Amino acid sequence: MTNTAIHCLGNGHVCIYGKGADIIQAFGPDYSAPECFTAGVNGDFDTKKISYRHYEHRSADCVITDYIPNGKSVFYRAVKGNARIEFEIKNAVLQETPYENTYIAVTYEGAPVYIYDYHKDGRPKAYTSSKKRYAAVRLYGGAEFIRTSDASFTVICRDCVIAVAFSHSPGDVFKLVSQPMPVFDLPQRQINVKEYCKEVCDGYDAIASQQSYNGSVLAGYNYHLCYVRDNYGVLRFLLACGAYDRAKLLLKYYISVFEKNGKIHNAQGMTDQTFHIHENDKVEITGYLILMFVRYFEAVGDAELLKEASPLIEYCLSGQHGAMVGDVLPFNGDETYVAGGFLPRSALNDGSAEATALYHQSVIKALTVRKFLTVSPSLFEAIKADAAIIEKNYINNFITDGVLYANKPGIDYSPEYRHGVRACGHGFGLCFRNENGDYVCPDCLNKELPRFYGDAYGKRFFTEAAVLCPAFTGTSLLPVRIIKETAEKVIADLPNRTRSVGYEYGFLLYAAGYNRQIAEKMLSLRDKFGVWSEYYENGRPAGTLYRSWETSVNLAALIEAKI
Helix, strand or coil: CCCCCEEEEECCCCEEEEECCEEEEEECCCCCCCCCEEEEECCCCEEEEEECCEEEEECCCEEEEEECCCCCCEEEEEEEEEEEEEEEECCCCEEECCCCCEEEEEECCCCEEECCCECCCCCECCEECCCCEEEEEEEEEEEEEEEEECCEEEEEEEEEEEEEEEECCHHHHHHHHCCCCCCCCCCCCCCCCCCCHHHHHHHHHHHHHHECCCCCECCECCECCEEHHHHHHHHHHHHHCCCHHHHHHHHHHHHHHHHHHCCCCCEECCCCCCEECCCCCCCCHHHHHHHHHHHHHHHHCCHHHHHHCHHHHHHHHHHHHHHCECCECECCCCCHHHHCCCCCHHHCCCEEHHHHHHHHHHHHHHHHCHHHCCCCHHHHHHHHHHHHHHHHHHHHHHEECCEECCEECCCCCCCCEEEEECCCCCCEEEEEECCCCCEECHHHCCCCCCCCCHHHCCCCCCCCHHHHHHHHHCCCCCCHHHHHHHHHHHHHHHHHCCEEECCHHHHHHHHHCCCHHHHHHHHHCCCCCCCCCCEEECCEEECCCCCHHHHHHHHHHHHHHHC
């Protein structure tokens, strides 16, 4: 499939998202940095990936090579031929320096790193950076610099090199940007699969380019944060293809965040400790974290990492235990079917089939490695009791006439306030329960408002994710018959779908087993760089392109379901 094809090159310090020869985002020296610049190029170019740190763009009379060396916060664009490149500096003003053909931009403190916070009127706001960052631009060879505004310039290229260095200090950027251009190397991939090797290598490159030096992995170009759910999928893929060093680095990142802050939220900054908090985020993400550490132990046998992670694992188990409402857990507000509008937010205070199954599975897995963990014995007894009551009542709670429903209404759970999406439309943040049971901003709390979700209150919903996701994470709660029947129903209905999530085919492979027809259809949805998008509408990519979660789930399924 040909699509708009976003691509990414990165080395963990500098990240460049491009569309053809255009640069749509460039940032560093860390992956929670604000955008630094964009760059538009005249002409039509064909883009080719050489490696996750090296791309080539060709037109009739020009070759542009983009390259980031290993371990350094500097990006090179080499132009052979003639090109006009128009740069726009973001969150800073370009300034001249005493050095030849060298310019500097200083990102201001408070520059935006993420777009999902809001003013009360609903307009996008941003989580912000607490650091100044420096970027230096140096031109080599036949390059003519033309300033077009305080924050934009054009480079007329005639066989030249443009170097851009990123740092937290001006001295470092000037030193980096003046170094000779390195010899391009080809990094080694850690791949141990034979069938679908090219597809797996493409996916590995997509993850490697978006993985920070500290292990965290970007969810996409408009998400400069590290999402727990997304990185569970990433870890599954890294383990499946044998990239154990990258998998361990990801887990060490979560340990470091917890050691520094004593908490984990739905998503976290990669260096700036910004937290993206959603409704009920003591459920679901906590289960994913436990499964990540146990999965890694099962693959590698690293008991020392489990011991190191014990405080985080205890936090995750305690969070889920404390979130139990009777014999179920409520929904996390950023669960994909909720965020994508497949399930209304009126159901967030209902029991969740998916979150409940995930907790049960995380308890079962934690018990298998109990001897390596320094976790309170009383907590283990409490979670064992939780698992027993979940097992006893799960089918009655969620399955009726052979159908597994995503939610269980009427569980008597309605906190006075929570952090998440406001039903009144006034953005995202702290919200309070009004007299209708909806969660609104403080200004709307005492206003007379309609109920926002129509006839959805108290309604039961069937979503395939409630069945297919547990097939991915693992569960003994669901009868195999229901998993298989749901998968067959989804497969039969696929030709009629106008909108789907990008990981749906991967989940189907876990639920239905390896099916070459499903695998080939799934592979046909990839972009030219071998990566999947957040959603598909009428078979075309939608939402965020070049996604880590969807790519990881689908490729892990391709490997694991085939084994």
